[in-house]
Amino acid sequence: SLKISYGSVKCASIVGDDDGGKLFTPEEYEEYKRKVLPIRLQNRLYVSWRSPTGMDCKLVGPETLCFCTHRYKQHKTDHEVIPKDRPICVPCRVSRCPCQSYHYIPLNGTQPVRCRCKHFADQHSAAPGFSCNSCSKCSGFHSCFTCACGQPTYAHETVVETKEERLAQGKPVGQDVPYAAMGGLTGFSSLAEGYMRLDNSGRGAPSAELLESPVTSTDHPFLKAFQGPSSSAQTTATRQVSHGKHSEDEDMAYFENCYQERASCYIYCLIQIHFHKRMSKKEKCRI
Incomplete structure (x- = not known):
């Protein structure tokens, strides 16, 4: 039964690839946890792809691909x-x-970004220098692909830091977890890109002044739709509702009519489809 529980998602996330593809015995699993988990909880490394502005545009997780x-x-x-x-x-x-070290490279859709030599990232060597395997003129991978933060790829860097170093910058570290290779993931929001995250690892929370500012005609229609109506508008709306009241019987009759119209239309469409099928069969028989 312990082997079955070890095969669960939680236990597989703890062991990762450390079992070499061969299932640990219950004794090996307990020994692994006793030896590895204290180290993992104490010495976790946080990995992110950072913009020159200081924003973590990508928080690396266990499944995030490296340049290699x-x-x-x-x-x-x-x-x-x-x-x-x-x-x-x-x-x-x-x-x-x-x-020699993890190096994040962004994707353009489902494909890796291109170098200035016009070849993809996976056509370059993963050895230091990232020379191109498809041409001799490339001096090393250099992509001008623009990140959502507005900065080019070459201006970003892959940052590996400790919990203390991250806390010193005011960035979130989440809870201590036993799972392998969590990298920079600290919660569900970590899966979003940096410009969409409202914590200190992303663009940050909007200021109170912005949140409390009145909605103007130039704002997004969504904000205007949910703007609290003025007292005069509320009075007008109340009068309109009072004059437009309907009894429950009238409401039920209205919805019943709508249902009957839809049902009639549906039945009519079925009859038409059946009729055309019969006509097409007759035409085939004549041929």
């Missing part, structure tokens, strides 16, 4: 001791992959 085309969870994300060197390297654990 492998996912973040396939990199070394657990450290017994956090390295003192900066930037912190998160090397890829896939055999023969030259990636």
